[in-house]
Amino acid sequence: MLLEIIAFSLGVIVFSKLLPTLSEEEVMQEETELMFGEAIDQEIRNHLTVEEDATMNLAVQTVGKRLADVCDRKGLVFKYVLLKDERINAFSGPGGYIYITRGLLKFVENQDELAGIIGHEIAHVCLRHAVKRLRDSNASLDSKEKLDELARFIVFQKYTAECEQEADKLGVIYTRKAGFDPNGLANFFERLYASQPRIISRGLFERFLQATIIGPERVKSIREYISQMETSERSETREKVRQKD
Numbered sequence: 727m728l729l730e731i732i733a734f735s736l737g738v739i740v741f742s743k744l745l746p747t748l749s750e751e752e753v754m755q756e757e758t759e760l761m762f763g764e765a766i767d768q769e770i771r772n773h774l775t776v777e778e779d780a781t782m783n784l785a786v787q788t789v790g791k792r793l794a795d796v797c798d799r800k801g802l803v804f805k806y807v808l809l810k811d812e813r814i815n816a817f818s819g820p821g822g823y824i825y826i827t828r829g830l831l832k833f834v835e836n837q838d839e840l841a842g843i844i845g846h847e848i849a850h851v852c853l854r855h856a857v858k859r860l861r862d863s864n865a866s867l868d869s870k871e872k873l874d875e876l877a878r879f880i881v882f883q884k885y886t887a888e889c890e891q892e893a894d895k896l897g898v899i900y901t902r903k904a905g906f907d908p909n910g911l912a913n914f915f916e917r918l919y920a921s922q923p924r925i926i927s928r929g930l931f932e933r934f935l936q937a938t939i940i941g942p943e944r945v946k947s948i949r950e951y952i953s954q955m956e957t958s959e960r961s962e963t964r965e966k967v968r969q970k971d
């Protein structure tokens with residue numbers, strides 16, 4: 727058991743190195759990031775209604791807390807916002823705001839799938855993807871127009887495929903570290919992709935479901951990554967045993 731724990735943490739350490747080192751310019755003062763996060767959250771709330779259901783909120787917060795406890799920004803207080811929206815979507819803003827729609831919550835089949843989604847969003851926050859966008863846009867807190875533009879960017883997740891891949895990988899590390907099945911995100915994407923025609927006919931389609939974003943290729947690459955991670959852990963276990971002998 728102890729050996730298993732050692733091997734597990736070693737594997738995580740090796741894979742955590744994939745978190746890129748951020749340059750001075752990429753890291754914003756956390757205080758500034760929080761102010762923007764709050765302002766953008768207000769913009770989002772102006773357009774979308776918050777779901778107050780206590781049971782649903784608790785389900786999101788319970789999974790979120792376990793992931794936040796193992797992520798790379800432990801000092802940040804993550805805020806989980808459940809939206810009264812039947813479309814299947816999840817997104818994150820600067821300052822640790824994680825948004826989940828009621829439609830998504832209804833679609834997930836288990837905690838591992840939900841953890842896969844939240845882990846991916848927490849990874850976007852840790853990788854400061856929204857912060858980089860903020861910097862590039864020269865946004866100011868006084869410009870309602872700019873804030874609205876940023877809110878749209880966040881809701882419709884116009885990140886590059888490269889950013890998505892980074893968040894997929896880091897999210898998988900977080901879910902595994904928090905004790906969830908790391909296949910949750912891939913399982914969710916696979917089911918979502920398979921249900922696409924039915925979901926489109928029910929009017930729940932939006933960017934989150936586009937084949938270029940969530941297709942068999944993305945699922946394949948997440949599964950390959952998990953398998954690499956597990957192989958790396960196994961070889962480290964063997965190395966550890968060899969050293970003990």
Ligand SMILES: [Zn+2]
Binds near residue numbers: 846850883885890893
């Ligand atoms: Zn994403």
